[in-house]
Amino acid sequence: MADPILVEVTRGPLVESTHAGLLAITDADGRRVAAFGDVERPTFPRSSAKLIQALPLVESGAADKLGLTVEELAIAGASHNGEQAHCDTAHAMLRKAGLDTDALECGVHWPERADDVARLNRAGAEPNALHNNCSGKHAGFLCVACEMGVDHHGYVGPDHPVQREVTAALEGLTDTKLDEHVRGIDGCSIPTFAIPLDRLARAFARLGTGERLAPVRAAAAKRLREAAAAAPFMVAGTGRFCTEVMGRFGTRAYVKTGAEGVFCASFPEIGLGVTLKVDDGGTRASEALMAAVIHRFVAKDDEERAFLDRWAHHALLNRRGLKVGEVRVADDVVAALGR
């Protein structure tokens, strides 16, 4: 059966485009609070699972031994814009591990924002691996390799000791066996594993509450969530949804986007985890839908709801700034989520 339409894009009087997808909301035991579509379908979490991928950095003791700051812990779980402060922070982590930019195996791409691209161009410079949105996560992997005393070269490979730790964390949190049959390669060259969507929701409920986690893991998860809440700029950057949500909701809503329309969230106060996947990979839809979910489960006052409404029903502007339509969560989805 086809997945339900979750988000609509209007133009003038008509719906011009639609985004179908999956949404799962569960508690730490996997009990479903909401489910749209086939939420047992294996889904690559991509960057939405970066909090999990950063757990070994804290659990191994590397974060303490290297004296990582709150900003550095936040960027270890980031998909950042490649703004100057992001590059500087990832670079500082590498230096603490006794390494430099050339140790990064994430690849290179231009920064996200036109301003940062212009700054590089005007200086006659090219981007480097620090500008890669995953550079903080990779700096964290290198810190773990340093702490483990293993050769860091090839740390992105599935059989490298660092990735084995990361995979074990994912397996434990999701109660799912992960092997090469469900393994792909992520944009930044590390493995990504397809996991049933509702099991990812369960993992994020656990990360928020500590339920069903060993004390060391529960403490590491709390520390990483608190770092993201304290330094939300580091998790994404100027104007980005994750940064704006965590800047406003603090530890009440941990949220993290991923490529191909995936989004994960943890709402610690109410013990719920959320994962969603837009079938076509569209970020405009994943952000709108996550805003609607936070609106329903976390927002407490009119100002918070108004902020989320601007993301859940946001204006589509044309090249002259005229409002020509809207990206909006479908009415029946909002109704099914309840009030």
Add this chain to the structure above:
Amino acid sequence: MADPILVEVTRGPLVESTHAGLLAITDADGRRVAAFGDVERPTFPRSSAKLIQALPLVESGAADKLGLTVEELAIAGASHNGEQAHCDTAHAMLRKAGLDTDALECGVHWPERADDVARLNRAGAEPNALHNNCSGKHAGFLCVACEMGVDHHGYVGPDHPVQREVTAALEGLTDTKLDEHVRGIDGCSIPTFAIPLDRLARAFARLGTGERLAPVRAAAAKRLREAAAAAPFMVAGTGRFCTEVMGRFGTRAYVKTGAEGVFCASFPEIGLGVTLKVDDGGTRASEALMAAVIHRFVAKDDEERAFLDRWAHHALLNRRGLKVGEVRVADDVVAALGR
């Protein structure tokens, strides 16, 4: 009923994302050769209808009176990259009409390619309206206003004489009444009208064959198609699908992309018109699907088929250039199109 999945995106051993949509292929009388999904659904053609929007430029006599070149006729129906030659060509059209860049009402955006962005940045310059992908089309509108002897200000409005001509051409070609009930505003501020997808296919069959068209219109369509085939760089630019297809197939395949996953085509030799719409607006899917359609109906030798296969099943590379997956037209769609 949900639209069929037309294109899949794989990562490693799994399908990670999917694109559903509509595809209609008809002759000039509207007889269907292929139809996927609800092809009678009104769809905004967006920029895929630029050939139709350029008809008044030729039919009015403006193109002849102003001595427009083949390149200028091609860019009048373009969604270009904003490369230097595109800007220069659109600018030359404006000068022929006695106008300059400030007459353009399309709005401003950065050029498509990183190289062209860098060139502007290094010169300390900002983009202007000539860089807008629609600047050639708008220069054409201004030439029509000049020829009609009407005030060009507000030429983007639905009641301006230029847009009335454009709307009349769309109505005639698609046998469809167009009014404010199906009208939206396009990215470049002109009206866009939702039209049943299969009627757009009919229009493109007519544009390719001249069937059911008045001689003046048939000649104008032929001249614009031939201009696109002779100067395909002007229609899109470096590395773009439309440019590569027309550069290779010449007048055998007129193709034109549009925003939100729309694509139109005309195959004059076999008398068919094609329109497709990817529900979520994804261009990676619309290009792959159009490549598969050309492969089926137009390609004549192995080299042409190999070229199209690279678009219909194209590798997904990560940030280090590793192949991590594939964008591919779904097997059952290829099978249904036939050989």
